[in-house]
Amino acid sequence: xxxxxxxxKPRLAVFKFAxxxxxxxxxxxxxxxxxxxxxxxxxxxxxxxxxRSLPGPYDIxxxxxxxxxxxxxxxxxxxxxxxxxxVTIGACATSGGIQALRNWGQIDDFLGAVYATxxxxxxLEKSTAIADHVPVDFELRGCPIDTRQLVExxxxxxxxxxPRVPTYSVCxxxxxxxxxxxxxxxxxxxxGPVTQAGCDALCPAHDRECFGCFGPSQQxxxxxxxxxxxxxxASRERLGRLVQxxxxxxxxxxxxxxxxxxxxxxxxxx
Amino acid sequence: MTEFRSLSVKSLTRVExxxxxxLRVADGRVEIAEFNxxxxxRFFERLLRGREIREVPDITARICGICPxxxxxxxxxxxxxxxxxxxxxxxxxxRRMLHWAEWxxxxxxxxxxxxxxxxLGCESGFSMPPEHxxxxxxxxxxxxxxxxxxxxxGGRAVHPINVTIGGFFxxxxxxxxxxxxxxxxxxxxxxxxxxxxxxxxxxxxxELPYEFLxxxxxxxxxxxxxxxxxxAGGQTTLDVPVESFGLHFSERQVPxxxxxHALLQPGDRIYRCGPLSRMAHCRKQLPPRARAAAxxxxxxxxxxxxxxxxxxxxxxxxxxxxxxxxFARGYAPPAACRVxxxxxxxxxxxxxxxxxxxxxxxxxxxxxGLVAAATIVPPTSQNQARIExxxxxxxxxxxxxxxxxxxxxxxxxxxxxDPCISCATHFIRLERTPTxx
Numbered sequence: 001x002x003x004x005x006x007x008x009k010p011r012l013a014v015f016k017f018a019x020x021x022x023x024x025x026x027x028x029x030x031x032x033x034x035x036x037x038x039x040x041x042x043x044x045x046x047x048x049x050x051x052r053s054l055p056g057p058y059d060i061x062x063x064x065x066x067x068x069x070x071x072x073x074x075x076x077x078x079x080x081x082x083x084x085x086x087v088t089i090g091a092c093a094t095s096g097g098i099q100a101l102r103n104w105g106q107i108d109d110f111l112g113a114v115y116a117t118x119x120x121x122x123x124l125e126k127s128t129a130i131a132d133h134v135p136v137d138f139e140l141r142g143c144p145i146d147t148r149q150l151v152e153x154x155x156x157x158x159x160x161x162x163p164r165v166p167t168y169s170v171c172x173x174x175x176x177x178x179x180x181x182x183x184x185x186x187x188x189x190x191x192g193p194v195t196q197a198g199c200d201a202l203c204p205a206h207d208r209e210c211f212g213c214f215g216p217s218q219q220x221x222x223x224x225x226x227x228x229x230x231x232x233x234a235s236r237e238r239l240g241r242l243v244q245x246x247x248x249x250x251x252x253x254x255x256x257x258x259x260x261x262x263x264x265x266x267x268x269x270x
Numbered sequence: 271m272t273e274f275r276s277l278s279v280k281s282l283t284r285v286e287x288x289x290x291x292x293l294r295v296a297d298g299r300v301e302i303a304e305f306n307x308x309x310x311x312r313f314f315e316r317l318l319r320g321r322e323i324r325e326v327p328d329i330t331a332r333i334c335g336i337c338p339x340x341x342x343x344x345x346x347x348x349x350x351x352x353x354x355x356x357x358x359x360x361x362x363x364x365r366r367m368l369h370w371a372e373w374x375x376x377x378x379x380x381x382x383x384x385x386x387x388x389x390l391g392c393e394s395g396f397s398m399p400p401e402h403x404x405x406x407x408x409x410x411x412x413x414x415x416x417x418x419x420x421x422x423x424g425g426r427a428v429h430p431i432n433v434t435i436g437g438f439f440x441x442x443x444x445x446x447x448x449x450x451x452x453x454x455x456x457x458x459x460x461x462x463x464x465x466x467x468x469x470x471x472x473x474x475x476x477e478l479p480y481e482f483l484x485x486x487x488x489x490x491x492x493x494x495x496x497x498x499x500x501x502a503g504g505q506t507t508l509d510v511p512v513e514s515f516g517l518h519f520s521e522r523q524v525p526x527x528x529x530x531h532a533l534l535q536p537g538d539r540i541y542r543c544g545p546l547s548r549m550a551h552c553r554k555q556l557p558p559r560a561r562a563a564a565x566x567x568x569x570x571x572x573x574x575x576x577x578x579x580x581x582x583x584x585x586x587x588x589x590x591x592x593x594x595x596x597f598a599r600g601y602a603p604p605a606a607c608r609v610x611x612x613x614x615x616x617x618x619x620x621x622x623x624x625x626x627x628x629x630x631x632x633x634x635x636x637x638x639g640l641v642a643a644a645t646i647v648p649p650t651s652q653n654q655a656r657i658e659x660x661x662x663x664x665x666x667x668x669x670x671x672x673x674x675x676x677x678x679x680x681x682x683x684x685x686x687x688d689p690c691i692s693c694a695t696h697f698i699r700l701e702r703t704p705t706x707x
Contacts, residue, residue, distance in 0.1 A: 018310040021286045021690075022335020022428040028379060029417055029427060038396060049383060050394030051283040068310045098332045099312040123311055144335060144428040199426075206425050206432050208439045211328065213429075241322060246332065 010059035010158055012037075013045035015079055017065030017072055018099055018127060022144040023090035024048050024064050033151045040158045056082030060157050066092040068099060068127040080134040085157055088130045089150070091143035095215055096249035098143075100127040103249055128249065138163060143213040143246040146198050166197045169217040170210050173201035182209060189229040191242060194220035194252075215247035222256040236260045272297055277677045282684060284384040284394070286336050287691025291680060292526070293665060303661040305654060305684060307527040309691045318644040323349050323613070323635055324435060330631070330646070331429045336379070336690055339372040339424065340624035341631075341646075342433040343494055348631040349435050352618030353611045360604035361437040362494070367597050368423040368430070369493045369622070370590040374416030374457075375427065376625040377583040377590075380688045381468060382409020385580050388682040389471040405467065408460050412587065415450075415457040419594060422446045437608030447601040454598055458591035462563060465584040469567040473577045474679070478663055480574050480656075481507060481539055482547035485623050491555045491589055492548065492623050499551050500534060500541060508534065512621045515630060521647075529691070532652040540655045543627030544687065545582035546573060557596075560589035576660055579686045583625075613639030624649050626688050650689045657687055 014024060027037075028049060044054040061083030067076060080086060088094050096103070103126040130136055140149055149165050156163040166172075170192035174181065182204045183190040192201065192210040196217040203210045216222075226239050240260040243253040279291040288309045294302040314333055321329060330345045331338035343365055350357065357365075382405060383395040392398055395406040417427035423442050424430025432438050485496030498515045500508035508518055520538075521530040534541050550572030553564060564571065564585045569578055619632035627649030634643040664683055668676040 016288065018312055020332050020335040020338075022332075022338070025335045025379075025428055028383065029375075029413070043396070047281055047283045048286060049284065050396060051387070052393045052397075053283070065310075068312075072310070097312075098314075098317065098329060101317040102313055105316075127312075143332065202425050203431050206440045208431070208434075238322070241325065245325070245329070 010041045011044045011054075011057075012041040012060045012062070012154070013056065013058040013083065014043075014048070014062045015045075015064070016047070017063070017076070017093070017130075018068040019065035019090065019092040019097065021048065021064070023093075023140075023142075026089075026145050026147050026150055027062070029147055033147070037151065037154050041154065058083050059085060060154070061086045063088050063093050063130050064090055066095075066097045066099060066127045066129065067133055068124055070124060072124075073133060076130060076133050085137045086130075086134070087138045087140060087153060087157075088136050089140045089145050091141065091213065091215060091246040092127075093130045094139045094141055094250075095129050095247040095253075096127045098246050098248070100249035101244065103127060126249075140165070141196055141214040142198055146200075149198055167218045168197055169193055169220070170195045170197050170199070170201050170204075170214070173197045173199070174204050177201055177205060179204045182207065183229075187232050189232070189234045189239060189242060193225055194222050209242070211242060211245060212247055212253065215250050216252035220252055222252060223259070226256065226260065236263075275673070277673055277680065279677060279681050282681060282689075284387070284685055285689050285691060286334075287689070289684075289689065289691045291661070291677075291684065293661060293677075293680060295665060298666060298669065300662045300665050303658045303665065304526045305657045305661070305689075307529045307654070307691055309529075315644045315646060318641045321641050323353075323633075323639050323641060326633070326641065326644075327433050327435070328429075328431070333646070333648070334690060335428050336376050337372060337624045337626070337629075338429050339369050339420070339433070340622055340629050342430065343369060344620050344622045344624075344629050344631045345633075346433065346435050347494065347622070348618045348620035348633050349635070350611075350618070351620060352616035352633060352635050353435070353614060354616070355436060355609050355611050357437055357609055358604070361608070363597065364423060364438065364442070364604065365433075366490075366493055367594055368420060368433070370594055371416045371419035371423065373493075373625050374587055374590045374594075375413045375420065376416075376688075377587050378409050378413035378416060380625075381464060381580055381583050381587070382406055382412075384688070385685055386468065386471075388678075388685065389468075389580070402467075405464075408464060412457055412460055412464070415453045416590075418453065419450060422450060434608060436611055437604075437606075439607065441603040441607040442601075444601060444603055447598050450598045451595065454591055454595040458588065458595055461584070461588040461591050462559075465563055465567065465581070465588055468580050468584050469569065471580070473575060476576065476664060476667070477574045478576065478660060479503070480546070481534065481541040482550040482572065483508070483534070483541045483543045483628060483652075484547040484551050485512075485621060485628060486551050487555060489555065491552050491557070491586075494622050495620075496623075498621065498628070501550060502539075507539075512630070513619060515621060516619065516632065519647075521651075527654065529651040529654055531655040532647060533655065540659050541652070542656045543649050543652050545579050545586060545627075546576070547627065548623060549573070549582045549585065556585070556589050557592040559592050560585055563588060576683060576686045579688070583688075613637065619645075626650055626690055627652060648690070650687070650691060653687050653689065657684055657689070 190209040191212040196214040275295040277293040290306040292304040327342040330341040425432040481502040483500040485492035487496040615637040630647040632645040
């Protein structure tokens with residue numbers, strides 16, 4: 001890895017697969033900080049921001065988006081070869097994104113619903129995370145990613161240390177900002193207890209449920225949490241939809257969705 | 271002997287999403303002018319089916335990280351129509367301010383970082399010539415003020431979390447809105463500086479026979495509502511409520527794009543939406559200072575020169591700050607942050623003006639509040655056919671330029687539309703036709 005002692009600035013590249021561009025936009029949203037980043041690294045490939053594109057290898061590669069078309073696979077393999085430290089940014093890259101909802105259905109059904117002539121359109125049956133195809137050095141979660149975490153990541157890689165990003169749940173952030181628990185006090189089914197922190201617990205602070213933008217936290221107990229919400233009167237359908245959004249194809253949320261969709265627990269399950 | 275010239279751009283840069291260009295000229299005649307969109311499809315219309323309507327604003331936001339508010343507000347209003355509920359003036363006002371703030375950050379990015387480098391002969395905003403050194407910093411500053419307003423009203427700048435059917439989850443606190451005033455004051459002054467600077471750019475000489483299309487409101491610049499109006503050569507060609515818009519346009523799939531081409535009916539007319547169309551139809555509805563600046567900027571509106579769009583955007587940024595400042599100075603939280611609703615079966619459509627042009631949503635919902643069908647028509651897919659037509663008419667004027675320069679200029683022309691390719695792809699529903707062998 002490049003260290004601060006190296007005279008030459010580390011080379012940064014940004015790549016996009018299936019996504020909304022929102023995470024790349026966070027890179028351009030860091031006013032002042034963008035300048036600070038641009039001073040620390042050479043931005044050598046970032047199509048959305050500049051026309052100059054220099055060939056690899058790169059020191060840091062940021063990858064937005066999920067793998068969803070046949071051409072994506074050789075492309076991500078080549079990007080992996082070109083990047084010393086490969087970071088996936090956002091829910092699409094880390095878990096397949098909202099477009100992974102098609103993973104439960106038949107791709108032909110989805111194609112036919114939108115396009116008159118599906119044969120013109122190339123699409124894989126499933127939308128999957130980058131890490132399903134190549135080794136990834138670090139993940140930045142979120143839909144979108146958080147600018148502060150992005151700046152921390154670039155700074156850490158430049159000086160040659162591990163980025164410091166929390167792996168605890170959104171609940172901890174609610175406690176830190178002093179938000180009254182929406183699940184306990186108001187009976188709202190909230191994913192905060194099982195979702196990784198990083199957004200500063202925005203949604204509960206706005207009187208609504210966390211809906212899982214940052215994906216599952218470490219060792220989430222989804223079965224226990226949803227049992228609690230079911231006893232409070234939430235339907236299995238609604239709880240299933242809650243985990244089936246931007247991080248639906250993460251292993252933990254995926255398994256919980258399918259468990260809820262299988263119908264009520266039998267006596268033996270309890 | 272036939273003389274051929276082929277130009278291509280494999281990956282367009284300084285645009286949002288993935289697109290390419292393919293151009294071919296034979297004996298001075300343009301044979302191929304393709305704006306090729308290869309952005310992977312994400313099938314939003316299909317994946318909305320079966321979702322609860324209260325989830326729709328959060329899901330449709332993810333279509334575009336640059337204009338999520340346009341998606342959220344179009345979805346909310348289409349669903350409110352189908353539910354038969356109406357929001358009051360306070361919520362309407364808050365929504366308008368949230369949308370203005372999105373315009374500010376989207377336009378500021380495009381003006382300063384994506385479009386201006388072409389006028390100044392550099393490859394990006396990071397390598398501006400010394401006489402424009404402050405330009406990028408001013409752009410980032412304007413963008414960050416827009417983002418800050420979005421955070422105060424919407425909770426977050428990319429994919430806001432505070433927008434819901436009937437209004438907001440929580441009203442923005444009065445103190446937070448009042449604290450925006452100094453930034454909005456300096457932003458207003460900065461917006462006029464940018465307007466002066468971009469109006470003085472050197473514009474290529476080009477006049478194209480546009481049919482303009484936008485929303486129009488009687489007494490305000492159109493953001494969240496209005497009648498759908500089209501004009502060509504100064505004549506009104508369409509003026510209908512949004513409920514009838516669906517009867518007047520159609521879409522066509524083409525092999526070289528994952529976005530569908532939209533055309534006005536009758537006659538398969540290619541049209542243009544976005545800032546130049548709004549300036550053609552709604553100049554009188556601009557707030558006073560922005561309106562005066564528009565008249566004094568040296569361009570005769572309506573302009574049919576696509577390169578003037580950067581000036582139209584700068585005028586809209588100034589208008590945004592003018593209205594945002596008035597709002598922030600007089601803000602008091604609404605009595606109720608939203609209107610409650612009960613699910614019922616229904617059908618509703620709505621259109622807003624996203625930064626890039628008209629955005630149309632239509633939903634069918636079931637009695638238990640689930641989406642039965644969704645149709646979404648984003649602005650860039652509507653502009654796609656027009657972009658190709660522009661290239662056909664622009665390319666012959668570049669016969670004395672070398673290939674690299676002609677390609678660069680064509681790429682700039684596409685960029686003036688601020689095409690949002692992530693939005694453009696894979697939305698429009700069509701009658702299914704047989705697959706060609």
